[in-house]
Amino acid sequence: MKLKYHAAVSAVSSGILYAIFKSWGLSAALFITGVFTDLDHVFDYFLENGLDINKKKFFSFFYEEKHRKITLLLHGWEWLILLVIYAKLTDWNLWVTGALIGYALHIIPDYFYSKAPFRSYSLIGRWKNRFDSDVIFPRNRGYNPKA
Numbered sequence: 001m002k003l004k005y006h007a008a009v010s011a012v013s014s015g016i017l018y019a020i021f022k023s024w025g026l027s028a029a030l031f032i033t034g035v036f037t038d039l040d041h042v043f044d045y046f047l048e049n050g051l052d053i054n055k056k057k058f059f060s061f062f063y064e065e066k067h068r069k070i071t072l073l074l075h076g077w078e079w080l081i082l083l084v085i086y087a088k089l090t091d092w093n094l095w096v097t098g099a100l101i102g103y104a105l106h107i108i109p110d111y112f113y114s115k116a117p118f119r120s121y122s123l124i125g126r127w128k129n130r131f132d133s134d135v136i137f138p139r140n141r142g143y144n145p146k147a
């Protein structure tokens, strides 16, 4: 999903949860994981393009899926599971719970928006497919980069 939508979803969600729980920690953690999970795109971009920093090229590289390899180290159902376990272990600490909610609000819409197979959002699934973009994000899956 595009960054502007992640920012909007995260801002609205953190505002709603702040109104309910009055916790800056919960709201801040939600916003941070809701938006900054996409920082792993920077790693993938540099991996394939070197330090060729160009905002337009950067966004088209991902939105138009020009990558040949895709690691997406911060995107994974495995992280979601670990966050649920960690939140439970911390007795639903508000910072951890906020991070969990923000992460869920990031990765679940990413999954549906991309129309990719479920395994595409698994670290293990990508690793098993050698981070090959053509396998992880099949080009004939009905994804519309203009949406």
Ligand SMILES: [Zn+2]
Pocket (backbone or CB within 6 Å): 001, 037, 038, 075, 106, 110
């Ligand atoms: Zn994302």
